[in-house]
Amino acid sequence: MKKNIFVLLVLLISLGLYAQKKEAYVIYKSNARKISYKRMLKKLPKAQVVLFGEYHNNPISHWLQLEIAKDLKKKDVPLSIGAEMFETDQQEFINLYVKDSISADEFEQKMRLWPNFTTDYQPLFEWAKQNKVQWTATNVPRAFASKVYKEGGFEALEGLSENEKSWVAPLPIPYDKNLKTYKNMLELMGGEHANPDIVKAQAIKDATMAYFIWNNLKDEHLFLHLNGAYHSNFYEGIAWYLNQYAENIEIITLTTVEQKDIYTLDEEYKEIADYIICVPESMTKTY
Numbered sequence: 001m002k003k004n005i006f007v008l009l010v011l012l013i014s015l016g017l018y019a020q021k022k023e024a025y026v027i028y029k030s031n032a033r034k035i036s037y038k039r040m041l042k043k044l045p046k047a048q049v050v051l052f053g054e055y056h057n058n059p060i061s062h063w064l065q066l067e068i069a070k071d072l073k074k075k076d077v078p079l080s081i082g083a084e085m086f087e088t089d090q091q092e093f094i095n096l097y098v099k100d101s102i103s104a105d106e107f108e109q110k111m112r113l114w115p116n117f118t119t120d121y122q123p124l125f126e127w128a129k130q131n132k133v134q135w136t137a138t139n140v141p142r143a144f145a146s147k148v149y150k151e152g153g154f155e156a157l158e159g160l161s162e163n164e165k166s167w168v169a170p171l172p173i174p175y176d177k178n179l180k181t182y183k184n185m186l187e188l189m190g191g192e193h194a195n196p197d198i199v200k201a202q203a204i205k206d207a208t209m210a211y212f213i214w215n216n217l218k219d220e221h222l223f224l225h226l227n228g229a230y231h232s233n234f235y236e237g238i239a240w241y242l243n244q245y246a247e248n249i250e251i252i253t254l255t256t257v258e259q260k261d262i263y264t265l266d267e268e269y270k271e272i273a274d275y276i277i278c279v280p281e282s283m284t285k286t287y
Helices: 002-020 037-046 059-074 088-098 104-110 117-130 142-150 153-159 180-188 197-215 238-245
Strands: 026-029 049-054 079-087 134-139 222-228 251-259 275-280
Touching: 037 059, 037 251, 049 059, 049 238, 059 079, 059 117, 059 222, 059 275, 079 088, 079 117, 079 197, 088 104, 088 134, 117 134, 134 197, 142 153, 142 197, 153 197, 180 197, 197 222, 197 238, 238 251
Parallel strands: 049 222, 049 251, 079 134, 079 222, 251 275
Antiparallel strands: 026 275
16 A cells, blocks of 8 residues: 555656646657657658658747757758749759849848748748758749639649749649548638639649649658648658659658647647657747
8 A cells, every 4th residue: 555655656756746847848749649750850861751641830839840950960860851832833042042143131131031030930940041052933823822712722823834844843734622621621711612723723832832843852862841730640742742752752750730738649749740849838939
């Protein structure tokens, strides 16, 4: 009896000390078992592509993206980076800026940068520039995604010029409306009352990001891709399209989730990604 009471006291003290740590995140494997950052980092170079699903306003996502890139570089892992936040028709301006052929002011004027670029993406972008790490714009020009939604689906892209088509995944676009994430998205947008082409607008982004990742893969390089979590959750979206463009491609997915209690992963997030970065709901937002 005394032994049981002692064990219970030790457990309660341990849990109390654990809660007092106020950790900014906990990482889980897909089966909801905790894993350290160090052990996860060791696994990443086994992939050709790492899809890092972020919450766009979550500072932990952005900080870990930078730290992962730095730590992979320290381990001499050949690295390339791509991002949803940059559109394919603007790759030339990225290349010019990286070569110091245009100033930072010119770069910002020519690019369609997200409002949170300075706080959330510029630190990694500048680090890549300084360390000569290739940076690829992967997302479809936003006007084209809008065209898909408003003008009747993928067929609306057939009228693009040959030059414009070079900024999009090859037509015709493979598409599976029964993917879980696409079905959920349509339901959230109103179900049978929603315009189904809104999901195709999502798919053209997924397809284009996947195609430009695949098209920029280098032998022995790890391609780290930044994207909204929904674009790669449940191994769908970008991951599904990567598997359409390439056979036997090695992909590791990371995602971000927010919970009130980060010390036990909610059931709904199991199997959502290879690694799940669980952040407190109270975490400060970047916008």
